[in-house]
Amino acid sequence: MRKATSVSQFQVFEDEGAETPAATLSAPDIQTSRPFAISLRGLSKSYRDGMGIHHALDGVNLSLEKGAIHGILGASGAGKTTLLRCLLRLERADAGEVLIEGCNWNTLSDMQLRRERHRVGVIFQHLHLLASRTAAENISLPLEIAGIRKRDREARVAELLEWFGISDKGSEYPAKLSGGQRQRVALARALATAPAILLADEPTSALDTETKLSVLNVLRRIRDEFGVTVLIITHDLQAAEYVCDTLSILSSGRIVESGPTAEVIDSPQTDEARRLFAPSSSPEERSAKASLRGDL
């Protein structure tokens, strides 16, 4: 029950009156005037392991609208990591297409891909800051790679450091920074090249509640102020419920449900989703939880 309360407290902070953007299961409608931020069409990937063939991704279809915060929720082993790797073309999918801002990443040459990568910022669970570079130099790295001139790089880094409120930490090495500061440096680095999409891989795992909230609020501010589409891949239901406009449920390599977050959570259509939301509580408790939320 405690969990239910804290979840509902989160709800209070939600943007009011914001139009709920769409995340759909079907293949995207080609006639739509603006392309989706991310479209996955029939994405499949299997691995051969000791037991035979393991279908890590089994025909993932998903279209994510621009300018929203999307969540992909899945338990461990659901295929989140493989989805992330195939989405970023760190790995080639066996079948299917990945469209980023309308651009098919599967057909890009290596050189084209490297250029397109500047349009997607990624923040990883373990941040992966370079220990040999200061905070400012870390943020500067994607700009160096993009071939931005030194003067422009310095201006952009200063701007980002200020936005994240860590202007005084620019010359510190990551080892000297606190967890929250490191998180901000990693976010600033992911946003350095002004990407259209920010992808966050388990941004809240291993964080205490307070830091978790501040990270999620920062993600929301990023969306609001930079107009970036945010995709969060996570197993953290609480975090997803707090910040995501749309929620998609990944289970056994398939997207089993997708839609506005509240709808998906309040009236799950599949057993997979129900199991994910309430692994231990009974249906009665779930409905009690739902009505409690409705009261607020």
Added chain:
Amino acid sequence: MDYQATSNLLPLLQKGTLETLLMVGIAAPGCAISGLFLGLLLTATQPQGVAPSRVFYQALSAFTNISRSVPFLILIVLLLPVTRLLVGTSIGTWAAIVPLVLGGMPYAARLAEAALLEVEPGLIQAVVVMGASAPEILLKVYLPEALSGLLRAFTVLSITMINFSAMAGAVGGGGLGDLAIRYGYQRFRIDVLAGTVLILIVLVQVIQFGGNYFAKRFYRR
């Protein structure tokens, strides 16, 4: 190289020390640079690397293994034609430097590879998704991130080079090892033997101390 000129302890030791320093002073950086280059190639081309190439990696790997399996004394002899080609003679201190560099290179390559592979794969992945090319990843991530480990590897390499240089006497290369054998062992000069051992101990200590100092200075984790 003319040991007949003097048999006093101090001039002998001075000459031997200078020869050893010359050999190691040239061979160790030479090995380090060429070994680092090979180590970067090994790191990049291995199956999980940023520019995987099965054929290239296995060829390079086989080359390093084969050259490392030849004992150094035999390598000196095998390389005689190469030495003559490069320095015009097959005897003397300079002639000893050629097999030292070529013999130490594959060893240095493996040391560098091991240090470079200490860089977390996740870090490399994070830079790949920024759109970095393979050379950029090697130069901007692997090298600076592994710097501390590479300096430790260079320390180990320099000390190994001192050991190798003791065999340089086989081609008249001189040095402390040669001195110890020819005077200390063959002429029963215990003072020379003790002197060379003492100098070698001091030399290794200094190198190890210096290596640790710099490795620690550049350690940022």
